[in-house]
Amino acid sequence: MxxxxxxxxxxxxxxxxxxxxxxxxxxxxxxxxxxxxxxxxxxxxxxxxxxxxxxxxxxxxxxxxxxxxxxxxxxxxxxxxxxxxxxxxxxxxxxxxxxxxxxxxxxxxxxxxxxxxxxxxxxxxxxxxxxxxxxxxxxxxxxxxxxxxxxxxxxxxxxxxxxxxxxxxxxxxxxxxxxxxxxxxxxxxxxxxxxxxxxxxxxxxxxxxxxxxxxxxxxxxxxxxxxxQTPLLAMHRALRDCYAALREGAPDPLVGGAIAAENKALKHSVGLERLLEVERRTVER
CATH class of the missing domain: 3.20.20.60 (Phosphoenolpyruvate-binding domains)
Known part of the structure; x- marks a missing residue:
């Protein structure tokens, strides 16, 4: 690197x-x-x-x-x-x-x-x-x-x-x-x-x-x-809107109908599949 x-x-x-x-x-x-x-x-x-x-x-x-x-x-x-x-x-x-x-x-x-x-x-x-x-x-x-x-x-x-x-x-x-x-x-x-x-x-x-x-x-x-600054402000705005929507029982304006897709993207960023593969090779056989 x-x-x-x-x-x-x-x-x-x-x-x-x-x-x-x-x-x-x-x-x-x-x-x-x-x-x-x-x-x-x-x-x-x-x-x-x-x-x-x-x-x-x-x-x-x-x-x-x-x-x-x-x-x-x-x-x-x-x-x-x-x-x-x-x-x-x-x-x-x-x-x-x-x-x-x-x-x-x-x-x-x-x-x-x-x-x-x-x-x-x-x-x-x-x-x-x-x-x-x-x-x-x-x-x-x-x-x-x-x-x-x-x-x-x-x-x-x-x-x-x-x-x-x-x-x-x-x-x-x-x-x-x-x-x-x-x-x-x-x-x-x-x-x-x-x-x-x-x-x-x-x-x-x-x-x-x-x-x-x-x-x-x-x-x-x-x-x-x-x-x-910009990433923090973007995160703050997203959370403000999310919490307000949850409080009102309304759809999150940022995720909307794309909840499944965003959940998939989150797991990709985390690298969940790599960790699951380790378990498949070891403790989940």
């Missing part, structure tokens, strides 16, 4: 959608994606809290479950790395052992605040963030394990501050840079400043909503696109 590092080095940009469990990972693989992303924000929302409440070990456990269901390279939303530079030693070690091929680390304060989710950022000193990146790079065991350095500073402190932070993170050895912005002129400024590959996170709805195509990504030096 090709590593994420190799994918980013050549070929088209890599698109990694959000997954939260093995079933979603399997379905993303069946859909033809080449990489997947375990998001912290979405994981927190699934427990009706935020990513600020998530621990390193529970994210690594989720990574193990996802990795057991799919062979796709998996990216970890590592939030703030779960601590200071010293704490990165354990964070990187566990992330690698859990099977992740990359970790995204951002420059927000610890503990993170829920205000991040409404666009209000609290960032640490640039030098402190650079130290965290430098330590993460130094302690990784595999050269194929990628460190994605992220700054959210543009939203509160302007592009110049974000670029200065990114320069320090690049000097610290980051493999990819992610400056959180969706403004075209800011994306162009980032592309002109750095030789490193860049990560981009489109708004909910994906690249179509952002109005970007493959040619745009190439021009902006974007090598990794992560959609951390």
């Amino acid at each position: 090709t590593t994420l590092r190799a994918m980013l080095r050549e070929g088209p940009p890599v698109f990694a959608p959000l997954v939260l469990n093995g079933l979603m990972a399997r379905m993303a693989e069946e859909a033809g994606f080449r990489a997947i992303y375990l998001g912290g924000g979405a994981s927190g929302y699934c427990n009706t809290f935020t990513e600020a409440n998530l621990s390193l070990t529970e994210m690594c456990q989720a990574g193990l479950e996802i990795g057991s269901a799919s062979r796709l390279p998996l990216i970890l939303d590592g939030a703030c790395g779960w601590g200071d530079p010293m704490h990165l030693h354990r964070s990187i070690a566990l992330a690698e052992r859990a099977g992740f091929q990359a970790i995204e680390i951002e420059d927000q304060i610890l503990p993170k605040r829920a205000h991040h989710h409404i666009g209000i950022e609290h960032v640490i000193a640039p030098e402190e963030m650079a130290a965290k990146v430098r330590e993460a790079v130094a302690v990784r065991r595999s050269p194929d394990f990628l460190v994605i350095a992220r700054t959210n500073a543009a939203r509160m402190h302007g592009l110049d501050d974000a670029l200065r932070r990114a320069e320090l993170m690049a000097e610290a050895g980051a493999d990819l840079l992610f400056l959180l912005t969706r403004e075209p002129e800011e994306l162009r400024a980032v592309a002109e400043r750095f030789d490193l590959p860049l990560m981009y996170m489109p708004p909910a709805g994906g690249l179509a909503e952002a109005g970007l195509g493959t040619a745009d990504l190439e021009a902006l030096r974007i090598r990794l696109v992560v959609d951390a």
